[in-house]
Amino acid sequence: MEAWKLLVNTALLGTEKRAVPVDLIAGLTGLQPEALPDAEAAFLRSTAILSAYRLGGVEPLKHDVRATPAAAEDRPYANQAAASVLPEILNAGNTGLLRFWLTLARQRGQLIPPQYLDQVLDAAQKTAALRDDTRATAGSRGAWLGAIHPQWRFLTPSTSTEDAWETGTAVERSAYLQQLRHEDAARARELLEDAWPREGADARERLLGTFTTGLSPDDLDFLERASADKSKRVAAQATELLMSIPGSSIVQGFEAWLREAVQLQTTKKLLGIHSRTNVVIRPPELRDKRLLDAVGKTPAGTGESTFLLHRISSHVPPAFWETQLDLRPENIQELLTEAASEVFPAALAEAAARFGDRSWAARIAASATVLYEPMIDLLDESVRERYLKRIAAVHPETVLQYYEQHDAEWLPDLAPLLLPYIASQPYQYGKPYLNGHAWRIPLNALPILESVVPAAADTRDYMRQYTMQAWSANRQVLRDALELKARMLAAFST
Amino acid sequence: MRHSRFRNYRAAAGRPWLAGAIMYPGSPELESDYKQYKKNHVGACIVWPCALLFLKDESVSELLRITPEQALAAAPDDASKKAGQALANPAKWQRTGASDRAVWGECQGSGSTPYRTVVEAASLAVKCSCPSRKFPCKHSVGLLLLLSRNGSFDHDTEPDWASEWLDKRSEKAATATGPKAGKAGADTAAQAKRSAAREEKVAAGLDELERWLKDLVRSGIVQLPEKPRKFYDDIARRLIDAQAPGIARVLRQIGELNFYADDWQTSLLDSIGRLYLAIEGFRRPELLDAALLQDLRNFIGFPQSNDTLQLQPGTTATWLVAASRYEQEAGLTTERHWLLSNEGHTALFLQFVPFNARPSIHLFAGQLFEGELAYYPAAYPLRAGIRSQQPIQHTPAFPMAPDWDAVAVRESETRSRSPFAGEQVYAVAALRPVQLSDSQWLIEDAAGKHMRLRADFSSFWKWLSISGGHLLPTVVLGEEHNFIPIGLWSGTTYIPLN
Numbered sequence: 006m007e008a009w010k011l012l013v014n015t016a017l018l019g020t021e022k023r024a025v026p027v028d029l030i031a032g033l034t035g036l037q038p039e040a041l042p043d044a045e046a047a048f049l050r051s052t053a054i055l056s057a058y059r060l061g062g063v064e065p066l067k068h069d070v071r072a073t074p075a076a077a078e079d080r081p082y083a084n085q086a087a088a089s090v091l092p093e094i095l096n097a098g099n100t101g102l103l104r105f106w107l108t109l110a111r112q113r114g115q116l117i118p119p120q121y122l123d124q125v126l127d128a129a130q131k132t133a134a135l136r137d138d139t140r141a142t143a144g145s146r147g148a149w150l151g152a153i154h155p156q157w158r159f160l161t162p163s164t165s166t167e168d169a170w171e172t173g174t175a176v177e178r179s180a181y182l183q184q185l186r187h188e189d190a191a192r193a194r195e196l197l198e199d200a201w202p203r204e205g206a207d208a209r210e211r212l213l214g215t216f217t218t219g220l221s222p223d224d225l226d227f228l229e230r231a232s233a234d235k236s237k238r239v240a241a242q243a244t245e246l247l248m249s250i251p252g253s254s255i256v257q258g259f260e261a262w263l264r265e266a267v268q269l270q271t272t273k274k275l276l277g278i279h280s281r282t283n284v285v286i287r288p289p290e291l292r293d294k295r296l297l298d299a300v301g302k303t304p305a306g307t308g309e310s311t312f313l314l315h316r317i318s319s320h321v322p323p324a325f326w327e328t329q330l331d332l333r334p335e336n337i338q339e340l341l342t343e344a345a346s347e348v349f350p351a352a353l354a355e356a357a358a359r360f361g362d363r364s365w366a367a368r369i370a371a372s373a374t375v376l377y378e379p380m381i382d383l384l385d386e387s388v389r390e391r392y393l394k395r396i397a398a399v400h401p402e403t404v405l406q407y408y409e410q411h412d413a414e415w416l417p418d419l420a421p422l423l424l425p426y427i428a429s430q431p432y433q434y435g436k437p438y439l440n441g442h443a444w445r446i447p448l449n450a451l452p453i454l455e456s457v458v459p460a461a462a463d464t465r466d467y468m469r470q471y472t473m474q475a476w477s478a479n480r481q482v483l484r485d486a487l488e489l490k491a492r493m494l495a496a497f498s499t
Numbered sequence: 500m501r502h503s504r505f506r507n508y509r510a511a512a513g514r515p516w517l518a519g520a521i522m523y524p525g526s527p528e529l530e531s532d533y534k535q536y537k538k539n540h541v542g543a544c545i546v547w548p549c550a551l552l553f554l555k556d557e558s559v560s561e562l563l564r565i566t567p568e569q570a571l572a573a574a575p576d577d578a579s580k581k582a583g584q585a586l587a588n589p590a591k592w593q594r595t596g597a598s599d600r601a602v603w604g605e606c607q608g609s610g611s612t613p614y615r616t617v618v619e620a621a622s623l624a625v626k627c628s629c630p631s632r633k634f635p636c637k638h639s640v641g642l643l644l645l646l647s648r649n650g651s652f653d654h655d656t657e658p659d660w661a662s663e664w665l666d667k668r669s670e671k672a673a674t675a676t677g678p679k680a681g682k683a684g685a686d687t688a689a690q691a692k693r694s695a696a697r698e699e700k701v702a703a704g705l706d707e708l709e710r711w712l713k714d715l716v717r718s719g720i721v722q723l724p725e726k727p728r729k730f731y732d733d734i735a736r737r738l739i740d741a742q743a744p745g746i747a748r749v750l751r752q753i754g755e756l757n758f759y760a761d762d763w764q765t766s767l768l769d770s771i772g773r774l775y776l777a778i779e780g781f782r783r784p785e786l787l788d789a790a791l792l793q794d795l796r797n798f799i800g801f802p803q804s805n806d807t808l809q810l811q812p813g814t815t816a817t818w819l820v821a822a823s824r825y826e827q828e829a830g831l832t833t834e835r836h837w838l839l840s841n842e843g844h845t846a847l848f849l850q851f852v853p854f855n856a857r858p859s860i861h862l863f864a865g866q867l868f869e870g871e872l873a874y875y876p877a878a879y880p881l882r883a884g885i886r887s888q889q890p891i892q893h894t895p896a897f898p899m900a901p902d903w904d905a906v907a908v909r910e911s912e913t914r915s916r917s918p919f920a921g922e923q924v925y926a927v928a929a930l931r932p933v934q935l936s937d938s939q940w941l942i943e944d945a946a947g948k949h950m951r952l953r954a955d956f957s958s959f960w961k962w963l964s965i966s967g968g969h970l971l972p973t974v975v976l977g978e979e980h981n982f983i984p985i986g987l988w989s990g991t992t993y994i995p996l997n
Contacts, residue, residue: 016768018719021717022719045713049712053918059979060914061914063911066948070943075968127960
């Protein structure tokens, strides 16, 4: 409005310097501000009149813009009961339970209800672990929001194409290669081989690192060449990778060393009636430079020969022992453990995990007294269950640690074994831990919570009292969280 | 200027609700509220504030619409929240039920007899037989939480202990709404003297304001962005001393303008225009009709008496609390609740609650109730008092303006009746967010016309998430071309936005 602009200009500079456009205002409104000797009064009157005039004749604007609403959803929203649990989880800031909610929704092909969507997206922006599930349950509305709000960019799925390989940044290229190793390891190897001569040492090391995924004997040739690379770090990395491929030069070198080091000995006793077989370990000196580099330096606090034996044995497929010692596997395990208990069966477990030997893993799990985490994934369900239960009864803290590293709920039978330990360490397993990990704890823990007593750790009365008190508080925290979990499961199963 | 009330300050020490009245001379609403508060506080009835804005979702009861967040928000502290959550277990409640006016339950405690809790639906007042000193006690929180999750309790006849209390409450409410005749008499002479003195004070204050405005205008407003807040606070304080708190509020708002925004000059000049209208209008009241004069005096900050209000005709309808805003200033919370009726009325309910006191009427955004309101007399009636509240029987449809053109027509009407009208609330049938540029969004209607989205809108992403950019029935607040959405309907549910 022109008259208003004139008025504003007058106001900015002040009536001392600018005349008030009274005539213009009078002409516009038909109202004559009384002629006053005082320029300020005239200005104030004009302002009052023109402001009221302007506000009284408002019309909507018409800009030349196009609305771009979100696309329709192709999946249903989560039901009311499930939606009502969300605000309680979000208020409590419980990311573990939020992730559980999102995975339940994702499994059923359901979406986050729109009225809570912005809060869930904010939570996912802060906690990277939530992003994948959020992306899967935010629907087309989520993708729409991700395109508008820079902080929610993680919602638009990043499909890295081969373009990323050609023209992307270092991070993008290794992300692409990693993804490709999952899908088509051979192609990934081809790409890397082609680009190998042109890459710098840093890039070679980083890209080679992606080969831990999908490692197979097909990579052997390439890696053997890479292990002779002029950059020490690249060579070391390639060697490390070779140590996990049966049939590689390194592994064969290890096997040769072991053939010398570990031998069967049959001794006759008692006038030749009894004969006992046992294993004798006489580790020879390791001379091959390549193998020495592969093994690395002995860490402080460990004997050199023990370290050598462990490192080498854990990089040799367990099947080797069967051919070498020509005995049944159970006997092998027994004898080796007898001969060097500080090395076996830990090294065998590691080797079983590394080379994917399921039968050896099962065999070791049947008799082990300690938890060997890497090989647990190779075990069948029933074997795994028995193993975990057996260890949980004796070393609950290792089982807890295992679960902390893995994305899984506890097996139901473990609850009565692990909870007393948690109760006995109220500081370590306090409110933040319980809230964060409550989603793992099976619901059969709820009815037994009242009767859980801290595993007797300390005999001092005051410590026992303190522990009991702290556990009472923690127990309530756990109960609240488990009740939320129960409601969630009930809501999603209707 | 010495104020008589300050002498009573030391006498009021230890009575926090009175301190509010002391620190804010010129808030007689406060004094009458305080007296009302004292009356309500007698007896075992305990009322609590259902605080703040939360999303309403559809897990509500037919009788009493409350969401889990609102139930939890009622708890006075975290410990009560937890205790309430623990008691939200149906196993703990031996008997729950609902009637037309209340919900109740019997909760087994540590003693032999169960504790009895009853909640009156319309007012959310609660009574519990437990000995807890906290209010509301954990049983009430638990009962409400249970109700919010269940949706409703079984309809049943009210137990005696619940009926007794509920009957007593409705009696008290009926007698409280009668006009207060007792105030007449010996006070009138003194009152007349006080009124005359006030008129003089206000006139003097407005003279001073005129001088201040002229100085401002003479030297030019270009220097204003550099002025400190004190520049406005000083003159605001003088106007408070002159018993013109409404004017002081406008001055403070000028001081809080964002001088980096594009159009600060227009907002500033609009406020100055209104202030000058008030000055000139007060000097020549004979030129104004009664309604406009009333508006003028309201704008200046003359109290609107409850007595006059009680003589006004009532407006009975189903009301929705579209938005609630809370301002806190040194021990006093000012609640502003915007209400829409199913017959197209708009009302603004103000409540002044001193710190530590409990409000007498409990409203939360998204609440629905049937009730009678009475508008304070004005050229454009907006501010109202609530005479009665009852639980709703069913959710009505709310009439809405079809598009921005219709809103513009209503805006013109409003401002032609009263130039002192500030921001207004409108329910519009279909609105959606549309981006104009990196820094500016628009609110678009079904006809493709726009209003600007104000920069101070804090629930932007919530609005975008719920609407997905689609047209939805929305309630907006604003004036001229600048609005913010304060709530919208998603399906049949009304969701307030902060």
